[in-house]
Amino acid sequence: MPSAMIPFNKLYQTGNEIDYLAKALLNGRLAGDGPFTQRCQSWLRQQTSCCQALLTHSCTAALEMTALLLNIQPGDEIIMPSYTFVSTANAFALRGGVPVFIDIRYDTLNIDENLIEAAITSRTRAIAVVHYAGVACEMQAILAIAKRHGLAVVEDAAHGMMARYHGQLLGSLGDLGAYSFHDTKNIISGEGGSLLINDSSFVLSAETIRQKGTNRSRFLRGEVDKYTWETLGSSFLPSELTAAFLWAQLEQAEWITQQRLALWEFYQEQLKPVEQQGLLRRPVLPSGCQHNAHLYYLLLSPEIDRQVVLEHCKQQGVSILGHYDTPLHRSPGGQRYGRTSGQLVTTDAVAQRLIRLPLWIGLSESEQARVVKVLETSLLQ
Ligand SMILES: *Cc1c(COP(=O)(O)O)cnc(C)c1O
16 A cells, blocks of 8 residues: 655644634734734744844735835845745835845855855845755855945845854844744744844834834834824734734744754754765755754755656655745746846756755654655665
8 A cells, every 4th residue: 555645844733823813812802913913022032132023924024124124226236046935036126126146055055155245236235145944144254245335134034933143043143034934934823924123223114114104003102192104114914813823833933943953853864875875965054053954955966857856756655845946037027127146057056956855843753764765766766
């Protein structure tokens, strides 16, 4: 009998979600910025030591807020990797900004900090970094470049919740950081995200932008006697239902991370001999980067046909996926709204060779062993 399909992802619930959702219902108010939102925000603030953490309805929304906060104008350039999710670029393109895509490092698949300065022009306003797989970018070098050229640094830390760089949580290193609590991430609320503000001069305007461009937050604190439209903004906040679910996850964030790391380590150990055979490359973790096991990826050797591998694994009941198969500079949107700086050789190669293995809490050791076995056979056929 064929064994059951091992899915790529399965969402994990801590067990308190229903209780907190019921409490939110009993509170008698479901709009944003209620008690669960406050609880999540102060937790995030304490963990990251940021000036302010604001819940948003997605990481995409948090990134759009960064573009508004930085007052990105048509023609302003934002240097970023192409090997990322669309929202990193789209958030700035929405304001008329021009994403300038540069290549990634072959070891971490993060933006290559050595290519940033060559991409800077008189229109450059910011550097948007993505911590791929929860492994930090070379932030010391990147922050130094930004300081030298007067640029802002935005961290797309969608993968990076609970991961650290020299002890500091990702998302709290740049001027602004964005987390995702989408179903596919480590800590979830279905849809959801957070903006981390690490430069206090952004706090008041971030509150305004998130509340439709009004000073409603100040009104609710009793600082003004009525609220009014002040600036451009939108509705970026989640409802209390989302925050209640998220609170059940944040309470267990450390435990969730430890569980995922154990699964990640198992793959890393089991696949060592396969790497030694020259069939693939395992993830590289630079010192100072404490990752969060957001995903376990492998780079197949160039002579291996990835499509054949993925198909074989699927037939054997194991769901293995690629990632960012069309890097943004190759996508219609990226070509229309952005441009490249230099050759993106590593990006193009990685997009065709990378695979991701199933990694979710509840995945058993025997299932993981089966994933490795099935992958090995598909590589050797
Ligand atoms: C998931 C993801 C996003 C978008 O997150 P949402 O919460 O779904 O908006 C942005 N950037 C990266 C790198 C992501 O992986």
